[in-house]
Amino acid sequence: MFNYIYIDESGDLGLNGSKYLILSALMIEDNAKLDRIIKNMRRNKFRKQLKKAYEIKANKSSEELIKYMLTKLNELKSVRIIYMVLEKKKITSEFLKNNRNKLYNYVAGKLAKQIKINKTYIEIKIDKSKGKQILREDFDNYFLKNFEKISKDRKIIIQHSYSHSWSGLQFADILAWSCFQKFEHNNISYINLIDQEKEEVYHVW
Numbered sequence: 001m002f003n004y005i006y007i008d009e010s011g012d013l014g015l016n017g018s019k020y021l022i023l024s025a026l027m028i029e030d031n032a033k034l035d036r037i038i039k040n041m042r043r044n045k046f047r048k049q050l051k052k053a054y055e056i057k058a059n060k061s062s063e064e065l066i067k068y069m070l071t072k073l074n075e076l077k078s079v080r081i082i083y084m085v086l087e088k089k090k091i092t093s094e095f096l097k098n099n100r101n102k103l104y105n106y107v108a109g110k111l112a113k114q115i116k117i118n119k120t121y122i123e124i125k126i127d128k129s130k131g132k133q134i135l136r137e138d139f140d141n142y143f144l145k146n147f148e149k150i151s152k153d154r155k156i157i158i159q160h161s162y163s164h165s166w167s168g169l170q171f172a173d174i175l176a177w178s179c180f181q182k183f184e185h186n187n188i189s190y191i192n193l194i195d196q197e198k199e200e201v202y203h204v205w
Contacts, residue, residue, distance in 0.1 A: 002027040002028060002029055002078065002080060002118070002119065002122070003028070003029055003030070003031070003119055003121065003122060003123065004027070004028050004029075004031045004122075004123050004124075004125065004168060005025055005026070005027045005115065005122065005123070005124045005125070006025070006026045006027075006028075006125050006126075006166065006168035006169050006171065006172040007023060007024070007025050007026075007108070007111070007124065007125070007126045007127070007172060008023075008024055008126070008127050008163065008169055008172035008173045008175075008176050009021060009022060009023045009024070009104075009127075009176050010022045010024075010058075010173075010176035010177045010179065010180035011180055011184065013100035013103055013104060014100070015088060015091075015097055018088070018180075018184055019087065019088060019089065019183075019184055020085060020086060020087055020088065020180060020183045020184050021085075021086040021088060021103075021107060022083060022084070022085055022086075022176045022179045022180045022183065023083070023084040023086075023107050023108060023111050023176065024081065024082070024083050024084075024172050024175040024176035024179060025081070025082040025083075025084075025111055025115065025172070026073075026079070026080075026081055026168055026171050026172045026175060027079070027080040027081070027082070027115070028076070028078060028079050028080075028168065029077075029078035029079075030078070031166075031167070031168050033076055034167040034168050034171055035167045037069070037072050037167070038056065038167045038170065041056075041065070041068070041069075045068070046065055046068070049061075049062060049065060050065075054164050055162075055163050055164035055170055056069070056170040056173070056174070057163070057170075057173055058173055058174050058176075058177030058178070059177065061174075066174055066177075066178070066190060067190065067193055069171060069174050070174065070175075070178065070190060070193040070194055071193055073171065073175075073194065073198070074193070074194065074195045074198070079198050080198060080199075080200075081175055081194065081198055081199040081200070082111060082114050082115065082199070082200050082202070083175070083176075083179045083199065083200070083201045083202065084107050084108075084110055084111045084114075084202055084203075084204055085179070085183055085201060085202065085203050085204065086107050086203075086204040087183075087203070090205060091103070101135055101138070101139075104139070105138065105139050105142045105143070106204075107204050108139065108142070108143050108146075109142055109143060109145070109146035110146070110202065110204050111202075112143050112144070112146035112147050113146050113147075114200065114202060115147065117147060117154060117156070119154070120154050120155065121154070121155050121156075121157075122154070122155070122156045122157070123157050123159065124143075124156065124157065124158045124159070125158075125159050125160075125161065125166050125168060125169060126139075126158065126159070126160055126169075127160075127161075127162065127163050127169055127172075127173075128160040128161050128162050136160050139158075140158045143158065144156060144158070175194075177190075178190035178191045178193075178194075179191050179201070
């Protein structure tokens with residue numbers, strides 16, 4: 001059903017920073033639909049606001065723009081959204097507390113367990129937050145290891161790039177930020193715009 005999966009996060013990995021870390025996964029069959037939405041936003045309704053914006057980021061966008069993107073997602077078929085919610089004060093492992101990359105991988109691994117593979121070819125695209133190649137490879141290996149057992153006829157590609165490269169990552173950023181507002185700031189005005197039949201929320205322990 002889904003050919004493309006876009007993953008982004010909101011919050012931080014530091015124990016003294018935000019109370020929550022949110023990972024969002026946007027799964028879609030046809031990513032060209034996301035491209036068209038953003039292209040139309042840049043040409044029409046949000047032309048002035050996005051004129052100098054290299055990419056769309058929730059923390060730099062207006063309330064109107066964020067809510068517009070969320071409602072547009074509701075209009076698309078073959079869309080699934082998964083949120084992984086980590087309340088950082090509940091982390092008991094000293095290893096994870098002291099290793100931010102491993103903590104991120106741990107939460108992403110929990111996310112992978114919730115993704116059902118039903119296509120022979122899947123592209124997973126994630127924001128290039130890990131600067132070193134060895135860290136990206138470590139993430140890829142851990143993430144794939146946590147998928148359900150994958151048959152040999154299925155191919156999964158993981159790509160890391162900056163969010164301006166893919167419209168799907170800009171939507172994933174909006175989604176993660178919206179979920180973060182709910183848990184970090186008790187603001188449900190954004191996430192409540194999403195069709196509940198399209199989303200799943202899981203808590204990481």
